[in-house]
Amino acid sequence: MHSAFAKLNPRVRLCYFLPLLLLLAILRNPLFLITAFLFSVLLHVYYDKAQKLRKNMVFFLLLCLFFIICNPLFSHRGQTILFYLGGNPITLESFLYGLVSALSLLCVCSYGILYQVFFQSAGLFYCLGPYFPRTTVSLLLSLRFLPVLQRRFSEIRLLEQNRRLPEKSLLQKGGAFLLSLQILLSSSLEETICKAQSMRARGYGTDKKRSFYHDFSMHKQDWFCLFGILLGVFFLFYGFYCGWGNWQIYLNLQSFPHQAVDWLYYVLFCCYLLWPFVLEGWEEIKWLSCR
Amino acid sequence: MAILSLKDFSFTYALEEKPVLKHINWQVAEGDFVLLCGPTASGKSTLLKNLKKQLQPAGKIEGQILYAGQPLAILPDGKAAQEIGFVQQNPEAQILMEDVKQELAFGLENACQPLAQMHRRIGELSNFFGLQDKMQQKTQHLSGGQKQLVNLASVLLLQPKLLLLDEPTAQLDPIAAKDFLQILKQVHEELGITIIISEHRWDDILPLVQKVAFLTDGCLQSFASAQNFSRFLHDHGQFATYLPAIPNLYFSREKERNNALEVVPFTPVEGYLWGKKKNWQIVPLADETEQKAAPTEKSLLVAKEISFRYEKNGQDILRNCSMALKAGEIGVIMGGNGAGKSTLLKLLAGLLPLQNGAVMWWGRNIRSLNKEERITAIAYMGQNPMQHFVCDTVEKELSYGLTEQEKQYLPHWISRFGLQDILQRHPYDISGGQQQKVVLAYLLCRRPQLLLLDEPGKALDPVAKKELISILKEVAQKGTAILLTSHDCEFASLLAQKATMLFDGCLTEWQPMRYFLRDNYFYTTALAKIFTRISQEVPLCIEEAKLL
Numbered sequence: 001m002h003s004a005f006a007k008l009n010p011r012v013r014l015c016y017f018l019p020l021l022l023l024l025a026i027l028r029n030p031l032f033l034i035t036a037f038l039f040s041v042l043l044h045v046y047y048d049k050a051q052k053l054r055k056n057m058v059f060f061l062l063l064c065l066f067f068i069i070c071n072p073l074f075s076h077r078g079q080t081i082l083f084y085l086g087g088n089p090i091t092l093e094s095f096l097y098g099l100v101s102a103l104s105l106l107c108v109c110s111y112g113i114l115y116q117v118f119f120q121s122a123g124l125f126y127c128l129g130p131y132f133p134r135t136t137v138s139l140l141l142s143l144r145f146l147p148v149l150q151r152r153f154s155e156i157r158l159l160e161q162n163r164r165l166p167e168k169s170l171l172q173k174g175g176a177f178l179l180s181l182q183i184l185l186s187s188s189l190e191e192t193i194c195k196a197q198s199m200r201a202r203g204y205g206t207d208k209k210r211s212f213y214h215d216f217s218m219h220k221q222d223w224f225c226l227f228g229i230l231l232g233v234f235f236l237f238y239g240f241y242c243g244w245g246n247w248q249i250y251l252n253l254q255s256f257p258h259q260a261v262d263w264l265y266y267v268l269f270c271c272y273l274l275w276p277f278v279l280e281g282w283e284e285i286k287w288l289s290c291r
Numbered sequence: 292m293a294i295l296s297l298k299d300f301s302f303t304y305a306l307e308e309k310p311v312l313k314h315i316n317w318q319v320a321e322g323d324f325v326l327l328c329g330p331t332a333s334g335k336s337t338l339l340k341n342l343k344k345q346l347q348p349a350g351k352i353e354g355q356i357l358y359a360g361q362p363l364a365i366l367p368d369g370k371a372a373q374e375i376g377f378v379q380q381n382p383e384a385q386i387l388m389e390d391v392k393q394e395l396a397f398g399l400e401n402a403c404q405p406l407a408q409m410h411r412r413i414g415e416l417s418n419f420f421g422l423q424d425k426m427q428q429k430t431q432h433l434s435g436g437q438k439q440l441v442n443l444a445s446v447l448l449l450q451p452k453l454l455l456l457d458e459p460t461a462q463l464d465p466i467a468a469k470d471f472l473q474i475l476k477q478v479h480e481e482l483g484i485t486i487i488i489s490e491h492r493w494d495d496i497l498p499l500v501q502k503v504a505f506l507t508d509g510c511l512q513s514f515a516s517a518q519n520f521s522r523f524l525h526d527h528g529q530f531a532t533y534l535p536a537i538p539n540l541y542f543s544r545e546k547e548r549n550n551a552l553e554v555v556p557f558t559p560v561e562g563y564l565w566g567k568k569k570n571w572q573i574v575p576l577a578d579e580t581e582q583k584a585a586p587t588e589k590s591l592l593v594a595k596e597i598s599f600r601y602e603k604n605g606q607d608i609l610r611n612c613s614m615a616l617k618a619g620e621i622g623v624i625m626g627g628n629g630a631g632k633s634t635l636l637k638l639l640a641g642l643l644p645l646q647n648g649a650v651m652w653w654g655r656n657i658r659s660l661n662k663e664e665r666i667t668a669i670a671y672m673g674q675n676p677m678q679h680f681v682c683d684t685v686e687k688e689l690s691y692g693l694t695e696q697e698k699q700y701l702p703h704w705i706s707r708f709g710l711q712d713i714l715q716r717h718p719y720d721i722s723g724g725q726q727q728k729v730v731l732a733y734l735l736c737r738r739p740q741l742l743l744l745d746e747p748g749k750a751l752d753p754v755a756k757k758e759l760i761s762i763l764k765e766v767a768q769k770g771t772a773i774l775l776t777s778h779d780c781e782f783a784s785l786l787a788q789k790a791t792m793l794f795d796g797c798l799t800e801w802q803p804m805r806y807f808l809r810d811n812y813f814y815t816t817a818l819a820k821i822f823t824r825i826s827q828e829v830p831l832c833i834e835e836a837k838l839l
Binding site: 140141144147148152155156158159161162163164165179182183186187190191194195197198199200201202203204205206207209210211212213214215 | 343345346368369372373376377379381384385386387388389392393396397398399400401402403404405406409410413431442445446449637640642643662663665666669670671673675677678679680681691692693694719
């Protein structure tokens with residue numbers, strides 16, 4: 001991926017994403033969450049034409065709907081009763097809390113996918129490689145094996161259409177499915193032996209130490225960004241700790257926070273979200289000025 | 292100086308009684324390029340694995356293997372991993388990492404090489420292999436040939452002194468296989484690495500190697516230059532079948548041979564020049580139409596403008612492909628790795644849903660057949676026979692899912708394919724060639740009207756191929772139509788009546804095999820390459836070449 005943000009050291013990117021995911025999981029302010037979601041969509045569009053987001057969006061929306069419906073059904077906290085359902089009160093607070101929680105979930109999922117867009121497997125190397133070299137390689141190999149298993153399983157299911165199997169009743173169908181799993185496991189184990197041989201043939205396990213064909217060093221721009229990110233993270237969590245921008249829903253619904261400090265916190269939050277765009281903009285200016 | 296010496300070396304697998312390798316005495320000089328060949332299950336892979344310390348199978352070893360004058364057993368693990376490289380048959384099974392860069396670096400990382408050195412070595416070698424533009428590419432998106440090149444490059448990055456290759460081109464299309472062997476030749480000539488390669492297809496490799504080791508039933512029968520090896524095969528009648536087409540043609544024209552000192556031709560150009568020198572008179576062959584078994588008029592299978600892609604927004608794998616097959620006909624689809632041949636067979640078998648077009652079975656849409664009708668009529672064998680197996684012995688496997696009536700044919704096919712001795716073995720413990728035979732025997736018991744075979748000749752030695760060809764021809768004569776995909780032009784030319792090529796998602800025009808071979812540069816046989824330069828007559832087999 002050719003972008004200024006993607007070129008940053010993966011550890012710096014991790015420092016940006018992890019606190020953000022944590023904050024989005026605990027923030028309960030719809031304005032903040034909607035803003036965060038909109039920014040995440042913009043980032044998706046900018047970096048991968050929202051391909052990954054579009055693939056998963058339906059699932060996320062269903063999950064959110066599930067939250068919005070289930071929270072008022074199972075939680076009856078709150079003082080503003082809207083109506084009764086089967087003798088249980090449905091409160092405005094629990095409905096709003098469900099809505100805000102769904103928004104929070106949507107944001108976490110959206111930024112989670114964005115994290116995948118940037119990191120893929122190489123990110124694991126950077127973050128774990130220097131400390132746990134062999135575990136990292138094993139983890140990487142296992143991760144790569146998952147889609148291979150998926151492909152092979154569909155191939156095996158396909159071949160079973162070419163063979164008479166007892167699959168009239170549900171039990172027999174279950175048996176046929178287990179048979180496919182059995183073929184998958186045994187043929188995969190067979191191939192794993194080939195993979196293990198390939199690893200041993202190239203010296204895996206002959207030495208406890210391993211080196212990595214990756215540049216782990218931090219450059220000037222990485223340090224500069226890391227400083228900015230850590231500063232932002234500090235203020236964001238300090239603000240959260242002080243209760244800035246916090247909208248109390250339970251037990252009784254409070255008015256929406258609108259003090260100057262809340263708006264200032266909102267601006268700071270937006271600046272943090274905007275950080276990748278600032279970097280891309282700066283890169284664009286540098287490109288144009290050198291031309 | 293010998294880089295490798297085997298002194299009275301024997302090997303017996305654990306829990307087995309019979310040795311796989313018997314009293315082998317063999318010396319390979321430094322810088323040699325050696326072809327290790329022999330029939331299926333002669334012990335080639337076992338021998339190669341014994342030469343690579345990390346891959347030595349569990350079993351009883353007698354005698355000694357010396358590497359650079361030292362016993363291989365005492366060679367430090369790290370040194371053994373770096374100095375003896377190993378490339379296996381299946382390109383996909385060896386690849387470990389997600390992208391090409393990580394894959395190339397894997398061995399260097401294990402050897403704990405510093406970043407700067409890795410960078411320099413990878414930079415240099417990726418240019419030599421033409422992989423510089425593919426460093427960020429996902430390994431799963433590479434073609435079979437590219438994957439095998441990445442495997443070779445990844446091993447060469449460790450700067451080995453001895454390179455062992457176990458049938459590296461077995462799964463590659465003819466062009467990718469030629470490219471791979473040419474790169475190997477270049478590696479040998481420019482880097483001076485000693486190479487031992489085992490292969491089933493010898494036509495392309497014989498002109499490149501300096502020596503040939505011939506193994507049968509675990510014994511080293513001959514270790515000589517390629518010239519002397521071909522004379523050895525000719526002189527020992529029982530091995531004559533293993534002679535590649537061009538030397539075979541040379542030896543078959545006894546009257547035209549001068550003396551034992553004459554150079555045996557190996558390449559099509561050498562064969563052509565020899566033929567020209569002898570002033571061959573070409574007699575026209577009988578007309579193609581006369582040789583064909585008369586098929587019934589109506590086609591049993593018709594594909595009408597079928598198109599297919601795996602992902603909604605992905606590229607079309609097949610575009611408007613049309614074809615027809617009559618009862619008793621044998622057709623072959625050729626094409627590069629990843630061209631879509633296997634996908635086409637699955638579509639014709641009714642295993643994959645069509646996005647456009649239709650496949651008609653005796654005039655009925657194939658999707659309208661129920662599973663029982665489809666299974667009775669059409670049999671499909673995939674590329675990986677292991678994915679067919681569900682039982683723990685060959686015997687159970689053969690009868691699984693067959694009706695009582697179909698089971699009556701089992702003894703016939705068991706004896707026809709020579710499976711009697713392996714009935715009680717696990718299907719995973721038999722060779723690749725035997726696995727194919729088991730699947731074929733099972734499918735033929737169903738007496739299908741159409742047999743779809745994906746790469747059936749793979750992993751078979753020349754004798755086993757000849758046997759398979761005769762069985763399939765026999766089946767076709769009884770009215771079963773056979774459609775196969777193959778990378779092996781020699782095999783296809785002896786079996787099929789008509790051929791086509793799948794390229795860019797489309798099928799080219801179906802042609803009688805003879806004309807297909809005549810029109811191609813690479814998807815053709817060694818004999819065709821010689822005779823198309825002399826005349827328009829193309830012999831399909833050595834017997835026809837003798838006639839000419």
